Amino acid sequence: MPVPTPDAMTAQPRAARPAQSTTSEAGAEAPGASFFRPGAAPPTPARKSTMSAGAPPVGAPDAAPAKRSATAAPTTAVARCDHPPRLAGRKPRLPAEVSAASCAPLDGLDPTALGVTYWFEAPPDGEPRAQSVLLKGRLVEPDEGQSKAPTAFEIVTTVHEVIPGSGWQCVTTRIPDVAPGRWDVTATPLAGSRPGSVQRTPVGRPGLARGLASGRTGFGMLVDALAPGVWAGSWSALVSLGFVLGLSLQAVLAGVLGLGWAPLTGVTLVAGALGLVGAKGYYLLTHPVERRRSIRVPGMSVQGFVIVALATLAVGALLLSVPVGAVLDATAPGLFLGMTVGRLGCLFAGCCVGRPTASRWGLWSSDRHVGVRRIPVQLMESSLCAALTALSAIAVGTSPVAGSGLVLVVGFAAYLVGRQLLFPLRAVGRVTRNGRMVTLVVASAVLATGLVVMWSA
Template sequence: MAKAPAPPRAGVPSPVAAPAGGTEPGGGTAVATAPSLAPARPPFLAGDMPDGPVQVMSWNCSQVEGMEPQGLGMTYWFDAAPAGDAYPVSVRFTGRRVSGEGNGGGKTTFETVRTIQRVVPGSGRVALTSRVPELSAGTWEVTATPVVLTGADGSPAQPPPPIPMPQGSSSGATAFLPVVNVRAPGVRIGAWPALVGLGFVAAVILQWVLGVQRDLPVGRILLVSLLAGLVGLVGAKVYYLQTHRAEKKRTLTAGMSVQGFVMAAVSVLVLAGWVAGIAVGAMLDVTAPGLLLGMTIGRLGCFFGGCCVGLPTASRWGIWSSDRGVGVRRVPVQLFESAMAGTVATLTLLAVLLLDPAVDGLLFLAGLSAYTLGRQVLFPLRVVPRKTANGRVITAMVTGLVLVASVVGLLVS
C-alpha cells in the first residue's frame, strides 16, 4: 500500500477530505473520507498497529495452517470525535482473494457491514473488528469504507460521523476459523483459560495450607474440591447457555458464568464433603479465602481475554480494552471485580488465621455474600445488562441480609 501523507494529530480530522459518495450497493452511503492515514499509536494493550487504518488479523501456526474451516479477521481503526454526543459508525468491508490454490468450496469475494451503535466522543482510538467465515484459503485484499446506512426509501438511517473518517486497504492471509473468532487487538489468546486455571490451582493450594493449619483431613478435602471444580465447570457452561439464549454459539465455544460455577461447585462441595465425613462448616471456612483468591486471578483472565467488558468511556481513568469486536477505552470493570474479590479474600484469610475456635461456615457465608453483593454494585458498569429487571436488586438485598447476619454471627462467636 502506498505511503500516505504525514498524519494529522490524534483526534484532529484531516483538512483534505474526498467528497461524499452516492448510494452504494448493499444499502449504504459512503461517508466523506480522508486519505488513508497512519493513525497515532494506541495504548500498549492494543498491540502492533498497521501502517493504515485497516488491519488484517493473521495467525502463524504450522499446526493449524490450512485446516478447515478458514476465515478472515480484519480491523478498522479510527479516532472518536473529540467532543459532542455519542454517535453510530458503520464500516463496509469488502474483500477478494488475490492468491491461493483452488477454492476449497469457500467464497472468493465478500462484502459485509459492521456497525458500532454508540461511539463515545473523547474516548480516543477505536478498533472495529469484523470476521468472515467459510472463505477459500489464501491471501486476501481487504478494503474498509465508512458508510452511512440508508433505509428502504433511501433516506439515512443514521447520522453521519461528526468528523471525516479514513478509507483504507490492506492484505493478509486466512486462518483457522476458531482462532480467527477470538483474535482481536487487545485480546490475548489463551489468557482466560491460563489465568482461570492458575486461579484454581492457587485456590486449592491455599485451601490445603489452611486445612493443615486447622488439622482437617486435607487429602479428602482435596479430592472433594477437585470433583467440585469439575462439576463447577459444567455448571458455569450450563448457566451461561441458559442466560444467553439469544447468542448463536455452539456449546463448546460458548462462554461460562462465574455464578453457575459457584452454585454448582459449592453444592458438590457440601454434599460430597458430608458423604466423605468431613466437617462441612470447617471445610467451607478454609475454602473461602482460596475461592475468592481464584476469582481474583480469574477476573484478570476476563480482562485480557475480552469478556465481561465494561462500558466505553471518555474518562481518563478508563483503560483501552476489547470485547473481541470493539476495542476502545472502557471502564475496567473486570479489574474492579478482581480488586474487590482480592480484598474480600484477604479479609477472610485474616479471619481464618485469627479466629479460634472455628466458626462453622459463617466465614464462608460472609465472604461469598460480600463478593456477590459487590458484583451487583458493579453490574451497571458492564456492557451486557442483566436479563431480568429486578434480579440485581433482589440479589443485592438477599446477599446484604446474609452478609449482615454472618458478620453478627462472627462477632457473637
C-alpha cells in the first residue's frame, strides 16, 4: 500500500530571531463557531526549511518580543462549519495545530519530531493555484537534558494545486530531529500562485488566516503517522479483520469442494505471513524513492501479497497431496473478502488515495500530508472486491469447473482489469510507462478466455 512521497527538506544554520507573539488573526472564536467547512484539494507539499541549533528558547533573557506589523496578517473572519469533513475525526477551531503525539511508552525516544497542521479554504473560483505557508517555530519549554538539536526552524510548505471550489483542506508538515520539548509555531499564508513565485509577504483573502499553535514534540515514527483524517492503527486492524473473515469463508468453501478445513487453514496462516513479506518486497521494488530512504518506510503492495501467498498455497497443497486447483478456488472468495475490508483500512490510514476533486461526489480524506476532498478510489476498489467475493463464491458452489483453479484465475483477472481502470484516478502515478496498459490487455484476454471456458463447461 503506497505511502505518499516525503517532502524534501534542507537545513541551514541561521541567526536566532525573537519568537512571534502573534495569536490567530481569525480571533478568538465565538461559541459555536468553527474554522472550516467541507471540502479540499491537492497533492504532496514541498518544503523549504531553515533551522538553527544555537537559538535560545523563547523566554530567554535576550529574547525580545517581536513587534506586530499592521499588515503582517490577514484579518479573515472565522467561517461556520455546518458539515465538517467526517474523516478528519474532529473540528479544528484554529488555523494552526500541533500534532498531539503524546504516548508515555514512547516519550523520550529518538528521533523526535514536531507535526504542524495548517487549515485553509480554497478560493471559490478561478484557476488551480499553489498556496504556500510560512511556518516559524521556536522552543519555549525544553525537556530535561542537554540537546544539540535545533531550537528554532523556519519552513515554507507549498500545496502545489489548490482546486477552486474544493472547500476546506489542511496540510500537515513534519519537522524532524528538533530539540524535544514544547514549541510555539506561527503559520502565515504567503503570496504567489506558483511554487517558483512564492513571495515572503503575507496574503489575505477569505479562507486564509494567520495562526499560532503550541504543542510538544513526539517520537518521530508516531508523528509521521498522525494527521487529520488518518486513524492510527486502522490499517492493521481492518487488514487483520479481513484476513480472519477470509479465513472463515475459505473454511466453509473447503467443505463444499471436499477439502479438510484444518490443514488448509494452517497452510493459509503460513501463506499470509509470507505474503506480508512479499507485499513489502514488491512495494520497495516498485517504489525506488522510498527504498532509497529506508526499508522501514511504511508501505505494502497487494500484488506482492497475492503472488507470494498463492504460491505458498500451491506448494502447501502439493505437500498435503490435495488438488491445487481446489485449494486455490476455495481460497478465491476469501481473498477478495479480505481485500474488501482491507481497502477500507487504506482509506482510514491515508494510503492508496485518489486525486483531489471539487466534485460533490468526492470524499474528504488524507494522504498523511494533505487532507482534501478526493475521488474515493479506495471505496471503489473495495466495492469491486465485494462484487468479486459474491460472484466467485457462487461459482465455487454452482459451476462445474469449480475445483480446477479457474474460478481464482477468472476472478483475479477481473480484479486486475478493474484495478488498472482505477489507477488513473489515484493521486500517485504509475512507476512504469507501459506497465498499466500491458497488464490491462493481458488480464482482459485471460478474463475473456476464462469466461468462455466456464460458460461452455
